[in-house]
Amino acid sequence: MNRRDATGRAVAIATATLLLAATAGCSSARDAGVAAVVKRFYDAVSEGRGAAACALLAPRTVAELAAAGDDCAESIVKLRRPGAVRAVQIWGSEAQVRLTGDTVFLHSFPQGWRVRAAGCRARGEEPYLCVVGG
Amino acid sequence: MRRFVRDQALSLFFLTTFGLALAAQSIAGNADYNARQIADGGAPVSWPAYVTSSSFAVDVAENWQSEYLQFLLFILVTAWLVQRGSHESKPPGREGPESERDQRMGPYAGPDSPGAVRTGGLRPFLYSNSLGLVMGVIFVLSWLAQSVAGTADYNAGQLARLQDPVSWSDYVVSADFWNRTLQNWQSEFLAVLSMVVLSIYLRQRGSPESKAVGGPHDETET
Structure with a gap:
């Protein structure tokens, strides 16, 4: 790679990073709300x-x-409490919160963020397997 | 005012149709987006929220980049390749950048020629390629915007399907990015091919994009 290519690539990556930061930047401000x-x-x-x-x-x-056939209030309390929040990702109206021992997926509704799925475990490229939702 | 409108009518027509089509796209796109949101158990979004979303941005940018690529290639390739009989081509034998005399540059510049062609150094070179350069820059920026907005839109879909989001560098080598890109490119290339070939045999009376109706099929001179 010559110097011009390297400079061009660096500019492209910097621009993309800035644009991504701008796109995801709003979500970082909302991270605390989701958590x-x-x-x-x-x-x-x-x-x-x-x-x-x-x-x-x-x-x-x-x-x-x-x-x-599950009663929500009765079944939901069987969820095991996870550890601390490790990462929050927000993309559009969707969010994912990674905690120690759990992953939670949320969706933004007019009344605020609501849990789509909780007690989720990763399964490679397949969708997460969740105790609640999914 | 009337004279201004008449003199700029072509630009004004396409500016207006562009604005109307973009507005209509935003309304149809919002309805489509909300239908998918409801099907996925999500909440519909307002029009202002939709037109500032990554979903709308990627749909706009993927079409923009392909259109600018189409014209960029058309501008550059027609300088070097010809099609005998096509109204979109130079005559065979004139391939390449042509002489300064043909291009009315340097000592052959006229009194009404742009100032850049009468100077030396980098300026005439840049001006000689300014159309391609600007179209190329817009293409690259549009494609970059598509990749950024596409990453955000793809990741929203991933999360809605309870899957992990991906990084920008993973997205630009993903099937989604290249499917969006190539489905636009193939249609643009087909449209250019159609113009190049059909303009040999078909006519549109009064259009500068066509030969004169009585022009022979093998005439390439534009």
């Missing part, structure tokens, strides 16, 4: 406040639990 919803969710779960935890689920996730 706070996950904390409220697991606080409710670990304190046995099932109804409060279910209020933070996405409507589709609540409907899936009901379709499976």
Whole structure:
């Protein structure tokens, strides 16, 4: 690679990084809000406040639990509380919060972030396998 | 005012149609996006939220980059390659950048020629290639914008499907990026091929993009 190519590539990468930062920059400002919803969710779960935890689920996730014959408030408190938040990623209306021992997926609704799936484990390139949602 | 409109009518027509088509795309795109959101269990978004989203940006940018690439290639390749009989081609034998005399540069510049062609050094070289350079820069920037917005849009889809997001460097070698890119490129190249070949045999009376209706098929002079 000659010097001009290297300079051009560096400029392209810098530009892309800036644009990506601009695109994802808004999400970094929202990271705390997403992490706070996950904390409220697991606080409710670990304190046995099932109804409060279910209020933070996405409507589709609540409907899936009901379709499976599960009572949301009773089943949700069986989730195991994970460790600390390790990473938050927000892309558009979707978010992923990685915690020690768990991954949570959320969607942005007009009333705020709601949990799409929780208690999720990675399965390579396949979608995560989740205890709730998915 | 009337004279201004008449003199700039071609630009004004395409500026207006561009604006109308972009606005219509944003409305149709918003409806399509919201239908997918609802199907995935998500919430629909407002029009302002949609037109500032990565989903709208990637759909716009992927078409822009391919259009600018099409014209960039058309501008550059037609300098070096000819098609006998095509209205879009120079006559055979005139391939290449041509002489300063043919291009009215340097000592052959006229009193009304742009100032850049009467000077020496880098300026006339840059001006000689300014059309291709500007189209090329817009192409590269549009393609870069497609890759950035595409990364964001792809990752939103990944998260909605409970899959991990990817980095920009992974996205630009992904099937999604190249599928979006190549499906636009192939259609642009086909459109150019059609113009080059069909203009040999077909006519559009009054259009500068066509030979005179009575022009012979083997006439290449534009």
